[in-house]
Amino acid sequence: MAADTASVRVSPRRPRLSRADGVRLTVVVVFIALVELLCRTGVIALSVMIAPSAMAAHCVQILRAGTFDHDIAVSLGNIVAAAILSVLLGFAVGVLLHSAPRARAAIEPLLSAYYAVPTFVFYPVFIVILGVGAAPIIAIAVLLAVVSMVTATLNGLDRIPRSLHKTALVLRLSPLQSALRIKLPAALPYLFTGMKLSVAYAFIGVIASEFILSGEGLGYAIGYAYNNFQNRDMYALMFLVLVLVTAINMVLNTIDRRLQARRRR
């Protein structure tokens, strides 16, 4: 009596793109179109902002002309360096703190106040210690990005269920095997969230520092263009930064989704 065709097919199964993705795309496109319209009709004055299409067009122009290639290369290099350093350092500190509960209890409350500190005020310190050039910029960016990796590492290690710890013991694994084969995979989704944030903060830290303190890089170029009333260049560069950030996020999010799908309830 129990039905063997328990579900009713309404339409063939569709692949990847979910409804939410579709709605989001529509929202973004509509928004951009709206801004474009407001710019073209002059509701948003030309002196305030140029139309998105003009931004994109000029961006393509400067990329082709190679005007800012050096700055772009400098910034990207700094960001990659800062991201890698902060992930490794943050993970190491997180692991250390996790195994020292007293130290952790003392430091954790201070961590969220950390972001209020304008860390680039320590730029002069870094210049003295590290010399002028890319190193102080990277150091400031690392300072900004490392905390989120520490927090995520602590969180990830916390969330490894006790039953997994016990399984590792019962299976008589060595500490290294236990860490690599059980703990790391279990904590990986949370660690990856930390990595995403670290990359984002590394990006922000580098660009912001270049804007305020440096003589080269994308951040500096934007500031220079602003100060010299070169609006088109400025917006083209801002557009480029937006595109880069979005692209990086999309890649990281795809990886994240694969990791999360494993543990979907």
Added chain:
Amino acid sequence: MSSVASLIKPVAQSAAQPDAPAARQAHAVLSNVTRYFDRTGSHERFHALGPIDLTLHQGEFFSVVGPSGCGKSTLLDIFAGLAEPTSGSVSFEGREVKGVPDGVGVVFQEDASFPWMNVRDNIGFGLRMAGTDGAEVKRRVDYALGFMGLKDFASAYPAQLSGGMRQRVCIARTLVQQPRLILLDEPFGALDQQTRLLMGDELLRLWRETSATVLLITHALDEAAMLSDRVGVMSSRPGLFIDIVETGWERERDSRIVSTPRFGEVNARLWEKLRVESLKVMGLADGR
């Protein structure tokens, strides 16, 4: 005893006084009800329940048992107005159910006590939301605290209580509102066996005092057999009623009936039907 009745008995009394255990007057009715779900991420529909025809009689204690995933909770949601049937009709006290009707109380399996309020405030929550006068709230809550044995814990917070006590808080919260239909979705599922047996007795006590109609969802056969006037056995998904067993117990019953032969018979009959369905769910169906 009369003070108990005056505070907790529902205001509306049907003409047929609830002396006869099953007054045979329809209280809540499901008629040809089915429920389909849209599966997220695909376009197949998921046939969860039905078609179901079920009439709950005024003042009766009805339990539903069935294998996991058969749709028991969906059935309760439909009675409560928390879910709409895909087809068929639901009525309560003669009126069609749209949203949660007045006079219906629900107790969930998970602990639904609010961790940010103490026990007293938890119990009085529904009354306060309904705008009941402060003095009346206090009176009813005080009564419920005494009745449910929570008097010493009135100022405690749920985090300080055991699972069983938290469920008592949830039951008390439902009861102070004098519901005429009480729906319980595996309320003792998260509790240990001893607590379950004692809570079963308490539930019977409350049922008698309030004269409400009770629908209990449970996976424990002995619980259903002990507590109910009738037990409905559901098939595996999509859930259909394959048997409804009349237990024939007296209204004044408690857990001691488990030692009677009749209890064994009821249990055996329930298991006979349920066993086949449970095997199917586990993927171990033997040929019929």
Added chain:
Amino acid sequence: MKTLSNTLAVILIMLVVWQALHALAGNGALTSPWDTVRELASLLGSSDFWPHVLETLQALVLALLIGVIGGLALGMTLGMYRMAREVAEPILLNLYSLPKVTLYPLVLLAFGLGLPAKVAFGVMHGLIPITVFTMNAIAQMRPVFLRVAATQRLTPARAMWHIVLPAILPEVVSGLRLGFSLTLLGVLIGEMFASQRGLGHLIINAMNLGDIKTIMAVALLLILFALACNGLLMRLGRRLAHY
């Protein structure tokens, strides 16, 4: 109290490291802890320091009002509707990871110099964390609470106020702590570009003059302020939650 003594121990260690770095790098890079405290004391004593503090405070309070109320409202709305949340979350996170410096010229062009620009900067930094934390708090809220709201036949507004808001409070407070710090940072940065007054302006001024003492004294003040407010928020969160 054990945690207090632990935290004091950490602070002590940081002071030692600070002193060591000072000895290493010299006065041109880093003033010693003691000198910094002295400089701060003298600043607090001088009459022309306080107008700057008040200026920053004013901008901070305004930015917080907008950011907190806006963030909570937006977060709660998005959190309640699953589709809205799934659509909005990647957009919000993307905006969050955008270096806000790249938008500063736009803000300055739109708001001009002065208080509105500073408040805008502050809101820009703090709004998204508060929104995202609130949104996630609702998404992770135990669903049974919503079922209770339904069985009690509460309107959505009453359900939000009486059930959802208290249920999500601990998570929201975490978001508020982060949002507070970031809003303060945003206001400071805004003052660096858009103002002739305020602590941010003092900092950039001192940076241009190479006046390390002032930079560090003001930085110390800001750190202490941020820590104090953070601590207060933590205590408040614990009090209200009884978890």
